[in-house]
Amino acid sequence: MSLTLRIILFVGSLVSFYLCVKKIKQAKLKVENSITWMVGSFILILMSIFENTVGWIANKFGFMSSANFVFFIIIVFLLIQVFIDNIRLSILNEKIKNLNHYIALKENADERKANNKK
Template sequence: MSDTLRIVLIVASVLCLLFMLRKISQSKVRIDDAIFWIVGAFVLVIISIFPQIPSWCCDLLGIQTPVNFLFLFMIFILLAKLFYMTIRVSQLESKVKELSQRYALDHMDDEVKQDEE
C-alpha cells in the first residue's frame, strides 16, 4: 500500500467518524445503526496504520497486491451490509403494512359504534 493511499484512508475514515457523530447529535441516526460505520472507520484506520495486516491476508489468499485485497474486503463488507439492509427494509415494510391495517380496522369499529349511538 502506498503512503498516499494510507493517508487518504485515514483522512476519509476520520471524516466519516465526524460526520456520523454529527448526525447522532442531531438525532438523525440511531446509535445502533451508526455502530457499523464507526467500527468500519476504525478498521480502515487500523489497516492504514498497519499495512502488514492486508499484506499478510494477501499472502494467505494468494492475492497480488494489498490494494486488491482492500477492494475485495470492502466489496464483501458492503455486499453483506446491503443484504442486511434489504432484510431490514422488508421487515419495515411489513411492519408498516401491519400497522396501517390494524389502525384502519380498529377505526372501522369506532365508526360503527358512533353510527349505532
C-alpha cells in the first residue's frame, strides 16, 4: 500500500467517524444505525496504520496487492450495508402500507356508522 493511499484511508475514516458522531448529536442518525459505519471506519483506520499485517493477510488470501485487499473489504462492507438498507426499506414499506390500509378501513367503518345513524 502506498503512503498516499494510507493517508487517504486514515483521513477519510476520521472524517466519517466525526460525521457519524455529529449526526448522532443532531439526532439525525440513530445510534444502532451508526454502529456499522463506526466499526467500518475504525477497521479502515486500523488497516491504514498496521500496513504490514494487512499485507500479510492479503498475501495469505492470494491478493495481488494489499490495496486490492483493502478495496475488497470496503466493497464487502458496502454490499452488506446496502442489503441491510434494502431489508429496512421493505419493512418500512410494509408498515406504511398497513397504516394506509388501517386508515382506509377505519374511515370506511366510521362513514358507514354515520350513515346508519341518519
